[in-house]
Amino acid sequence: MAGWGANQGQYGKEVYFQYEDLDQQQESYVVGMWAFLVTEVMFxxxxxxxxxxxxxxxxxxxxLAHNDLDYVLGGVNTMILLFSSYLMALAVFNAQKGKLKAQVWNLLGVLGCAFGFLIVKTVEYSAKFTKGYFPDGQFMFNYHGDANPEIARIFYSLYFTMTGLHGVHVIIGILVIGMLTFLVWRRSQGAQNTVTDYVPTEMVGLYWHFVDLVWIFLYPLFYLMPK
Amino acid sequence: MATAEHTHDGHDHGHHITPKNTLTATFLTLTGLMVLTIVAARLPYMGVDFLYDDSLLVRLITNGIAIGIALLKAALVVQIFMGVKFGTKLVKFYAYGGFIWFLTMSVILIDYFSRPWEPVQGWEAAPASALPRNASQPDGTNPDFIIQRPEHGGKDHGGEKKSGEH
Incomplete structure (x- = not known):
């Protein structure tokens, strides 16, 4: 990615030609990412x-319908995501300090957490599928709980839509973090045509923290619903 | 404690590096809040039922606690992990703007809540709970309604009142 501009080839100091200086370049990256995150908030x-x-x-x-959700598994997933956010923040820290090997380990940790999250999610989803709580296209929704089945269907439609959309974001996150890990690892091996500074890590980090942010609200709303 | 370590070293062009201690402290705080929100939500299952009844006030308080803790956690993630607190003015503008926009958008819910205010047939309030269903009384009222339709004297549109439909 070595392009035109100042300080070519110096990690963390390259300034592309359309920017006045490094500060302006970094600010425009972060603002652009936040503009994307605003659309995610709208989503x-x-x-x-x-x-x-x-x-x-x-x-x-x-x-009554929420009693069938396992708040322990949901809590485990919350802790996994919070810890992965912490690891991602450490990855940005190490990227800023130029400690690329440590950063690669941080990112691998984040990837592990993301896969762990999906595994727990699979356990949860398959339990709901077995019970017949998935409001599928054939209208085979088969609810046996205490709540009114019509309302339970609304509840589980929302549950699967919202956690499913969040799960898609986790999967996208795995792809992006995977690519980033590879690029940073190549840089740590001395390759030039890869990440030129910490900014890609910060961008991916912002995305990952946002995924965490959504789950912070999903957990109390679905798993810990007050009476 | 950790904020004192915030440094701007020269070749970093003034870009903020959040120290490790701050990140760790944030993570531990998030974990603590996580424990707190679980305990608060599980209290009625642990034999302290008497604090919980079905009144609107209690519901608002318990939900307020759950949402309040979630907001606190979200604020920590946005401010420290995502670094908005240390960001430039433009970054703050976008970051806060997105969430303010979200809150503003909630006004669309007024459409649903205001329908029972209007004397239009078929816009009656939905039952608060479908349990028990078809609980209409002989006089046409439904005890499940959250908001009873206001009486509009002679200005009614002539149709018979339908209860429990939405």
């Missing part, structure tokens, strides 16, 4: 509004 936001609407109307049945 997830309406789902939270749908949740709020039905939860307000059908609190009793939502509460």
């Amino acid at each position: 997830f936001g309406p789902l939270f509004f749908i949740y709020a609407l039905y939860r307000w109307k059908y609190q009793t049945d939502f509460y």
Whole structure:
């Protein structure tokens, strides 16, 4: 990725020709990433509004329906994501310090956490599938809990939509972090045509923290619903 | 403690590096909040039921605690892990703007909540719970309604009131 501009080939100091200096370059990267994250907020936001609407109307049945979710598994997943966010922050720290080998280990840790999250999610989902709680296209929703089945269907539709969309983001995160890990590892081996500074790590980090952020709200709303 | 270590070394062009201690402290705080929110949510299952009844006030308080802790965790992640606290003005503008926009967008919910206010047939309030279903009384009222339709004297649109439909 060595392009035109100042300080070519110096890790963390390359300035591309369209920027005045390093500060401006970095700020525009971060602002661009945040503009993307704002669209992500718009993407997830309406789902939270749908949740709020039905939860307000059908609190009793939502509460009864949520008892079938395993709050321990959900809590394990929350801790996995929080820890992976911490590792990602450390990866950015090491990238800023130029400690690329440590950074590669941090990123591998994040990847491990992401796979762990998906494994726990698979366990949870398959338990719901076995019970017949997935409101599928054939309308085979087969609810046996205490709540009104009609409302339980709304609850599980929201549950699968929101956690599913979040899960897709985790999978995308795995792909992006995987590529980043490879690029940083190549840089740590001395290759020039790869990441030129810590900014790609910070961008991926912002995305990953956002995925964590969504789960921070999903967990209390679905697994820890107050009466 | 850790904020004193925030340094701007020369060849870094003033870019902020959040120290490791701050990151670790943030993670530990997040873990503590996580434990707190689980304990708060599981209290009614641990025999302290008497604190919980179905009144709106208690619901608002318990939900407020859960959402409040989530907001606190989110603020820590955004400010420290995502570094908005140490970002430039433009970064702050975008970051805060996104969440403010989200809150502003919640106004669309008014459409659903305001429908029972209007004397239009078929816009009656939905039942608060479908448990028990079809609980309409002989006089046409439904005890499950959250908001009872206001009486509009002679201005009614003439149709018979339908209960429990939405």
